[in-house]
Amino acid sequence: SVDKNIKIWDMKEKKCVYAFSQAHDHGIREVCIDGSSKIVVSGANDKLIKVWDPLEKKLISSWPENLSKFVLLKNGKHLVAFNESEKKLQIWDITQKKCVDTLASVDYFVMSMVLASNQKTLVCGSSDYSIRIWDLDQKKCVQTISGEHSNHVSAIEFLNDEKQIITASKDNIIVWDFPDMKQVWKIGQNFINRGIKAIGKDSFISLSEDNKMIIWDINAKKEIYQFDKNDTGDVKTFEVSPDKKYLVAGLDDGGVKIWTLKDKRCVKDHKDLFSSRIVTLTVAPNGQFLV
Numbered sequence: 001s002v003d004k005n006i007k008i009w010d011m012k013e014k015k016c017v018y019a020f021s022q023a024h025d026h027g028i029r030e031v032c033i034d035g036s037s038k039i040v041v042s043g044a045n046d047k048l049i050k051v052w053d054p055l056e057k058k059l060i061s062s063w064p065e066n067l068s069k070f071v072l073l074k075n076g077k078h079l080v081a082f083n084e085s086e087k088k089l090q091i092w093d094i095t096q097k098k099c100v101d102t103l104a105s106v107d108y109f110v111m112s113m114v115l116a117s118n119q120k121t122l123v124c125g126s127s128d129y130s131i132r133i134w135d136l137d138q139k140k141c142v143q144t145i146s147g148e149h150s151n152h153v154s155a156i157e158f159l160n161d162e163k164q165i166i167t168a169s170k171d172n173i174i175v176w177d178f179p180d181m182k183q184v185w186k187i188g189q190n191f192i193n194r195g196i197k198a199i200g201k202d203s204f205i206s207l208s209e210d211n212k213m214i215i216w217d218i219n220a221k222k223e224i225y226q227f228d229k230n231d232t233g234d235v236k237t238f239e240v241s242p243d244k245k246y247l248v249a250g251l252d253d254g255g256v257k258i259w260t261l262k263d264k265r266c267v268k269d270h271k272d273l274f275s276s277r278i279v280t281l282t283v284a285p286n287g288q289f290l291v
Helices: none
Strands: 005-012 015-019 028-033 040-044 048-053 058-064 067-072 078-083 090-091 098-105 110-115 119-127 131-134 140-145 156-161 165-168 173-175 183-187 193-200 202-208 215-219 222-226 235-240 247-250 257-262 266-271
Touching: 005 040, 005 247, 028 067, 040 090, 067 090, 067 110, 078 110, 090 257, 098 140, 098 183, 110 156, 193 235
Parallel strands: 156 193
Antiparallel strands: 005 015, 028 040, 040 048, 048 058, 067 078, 078 090, 090 098, 110 119, 119 131, 131 140, 156 165, 165 173, 173 183, 193 202, 202 215, 215 222, 235 247, 247 257, 257 266
């Protein structure tokens, strides 16, 4: 969160099991966790990358680099990242703490990224309003889609077993068939989007700047549920558990709320967990930990 702390949650018990206090010198802006819940990588405004062991509850390594967006490969060793200072899309070896490959130097900022399960297809949203698909094996961009968003592409999410992908910006949300990138559905103008997460093969949830959390049905092409803003509070970020049973939200006041997606019932409301707003959340692929 902005208060520089990282907290590890047990998703089964729905409680905090450990905190890395003052993990960075400045507010934390990005975290990711590997599939076995053995490695957490964090990046912050102090321009440091840190690698943590959530099981042993210790810092493994740290090095100075301004990586603003990143995803961890399944091998738990390599990080695909955007180097904000150098404007480069790179691959880092977190054990050696060094860049081992540069995919490209670019003239834009990467605002969002998602890695396909094949571990070689990377989809990025950028500050030039474009979507780019990268082949990590070939180390090149294989497709660029421009002209459909008129603002930064701030969120990207796969759904429907990666047969579709959603992209979002302040102007709209678009559902595409993947990988041919044929547009299926475009939602509205001036949506002011904060995030999107798949919750089923044909449905997803969105969060807007005016704090509306809405569930959408892709087949019916309509809104099917909207959470009561009086119940949600001021949500800054959110995640969905891998089993699609729970919605977890980080709040402006430092609290965390958890809802069941089946009946939209709040099952945990942890107030003032942090001393300031929560800016990023991630759930381990195996569902063990929330970071």
